[in-house]
Amino acid sequence: MASRQGGPGNTESPRPGSTERRTASTTAPAGARRRTPQRTDSLPHRPDSPRAQAPGVDRPTGRTAEDPPVRDPVRYALTDHFRERLEQPGRYVSTRAVSDAIRRGQLRWNRTDGWRFALVDGGVRFVVVVGDTETNSPVVVTGWTEVADREAALETPRWDPVDIDTIAVRTALSESSSTPIPDRIRPRTVTRPFVVGDHRLETAPGEPFVRCTTCGCRFRSKDAITERGCRGGQTGR
Structure with missing residues (x-):
C-alpha cells in the first residue's frame, strides 16, 4: 500500500525509509462530545493498495496517464x-x-x-x-x-570504487533479468554485500558470478537469484 506516513520531504531521515508521522491533536475541550470517525474506504488493508492515501493530500480529479x-x-x-x-x-x-x-x-x-x-x-x-x-x-x-x-x-x-561497482552489477542484473551476464560481472569488485531477493551478494575480480555470503550459492542472472531462496548457512552453488 501507499504508506500513510508523509512523503519524502526535505531532509534525510535518521533511518533509511523512515519519515516523520504527521499527527493532529486528539485532545477535546471539556464536555465536548467525542465524534466517532467514519470509515471512508470499504476495502480491506492490502500492501500497495491503490486506494491508500497520504494524510493531508487532496484527491486528484480528472487526471490521466498523459x-x-x-x-x-x-x-x-x-x-x-x-x-x-x-x-x-x-x-x-x-x-x-x-x-x-x-x-x-x-x-x-x-x-x-x-x-x-x-x-x-x-x-x-x-x-x-x-x-x-x-x-x-x-x-x-x-x-x-x-x-x-x-x-x-x-x-x-x-x-568509492565498491559503490560504483555495486551499482553497475545491480544495473546489469536488472537490465535483462533472465540473461546470464558473466562478462559484466567479471571486472567488478563488490566487497560490501548488496541485497537481491533473499540473498546478500558479493563478487571478486575475475569471478563470472555473484555469490551469496550467507548460503554460498553462485548466480549469473537476476532470475536465478530471485527464484532461489537463501538456505541460511548451507553451502551450495
Whole structure:
C-alpha cells in the first residue's frame, strides 16, 4: 500500500525509509462530545493498495496517464514496495534523493506505467518512478541508481570504487533479468554485500558470478537469484 506516513520531504531521515508521522491533536475541550470517525474506504488493508492515501493530500480529479506528475515531493506517499528498497544495502536510494529527483529531475514516461524522474548527481543517476492516476494521492512506486559517468563518480567523495561497482552489477542484473551476464560481472569488485531477493551478494575480480555470503550459492542472472531462496548457512552453488 501507499504508506500513510508523509512523503519524502526535505531532509534525510535518521533511518533509511523512515519519515516523520504527521499527527493532529486528539485532545477535546471539556464536555465536548467525542465524534466517532467514519470509515471512508470499504476495502480491506492490502500492501500497495491503490486506494491508500497520504494524510493531508487532496484527491486528484480528472487526471490521466498523459498528465505530468506534480513537482512537490511533500505530496507523495511512499509505497511499502519502495520503503523495503530504502532498507536494502547497496541500493543507494534515500528520501533526500527522491525529493531532489522530483524537484529537479528530467521527466520521462516510464516503460510500464506512470512517470519517472531521473537526476544525475556526482556521476550517478537517481531514477524515481511515480504514479498518481490509480491512487488517491501521488505515490513513489520504486527507485534505483545507475552509473551515468564512472570517472566523474570516482572523483567525488560521495562514492568509492565498491559503490560504483555495486551499482553497475545491480544495473546489469536488472537490465535483462533472465540473461546470464558473466562478462559484466567479471571486472567488478563488490566487497560490501548488496541485497537481491533473499540473498546478500558479493563478487571478486575475475569471478563470472555473484555469490551469496550467507548460503554460498553462485548466480549469473537476476532470475536465478530471485527464484532461489537463501538456505541460511548451507553451502551450495
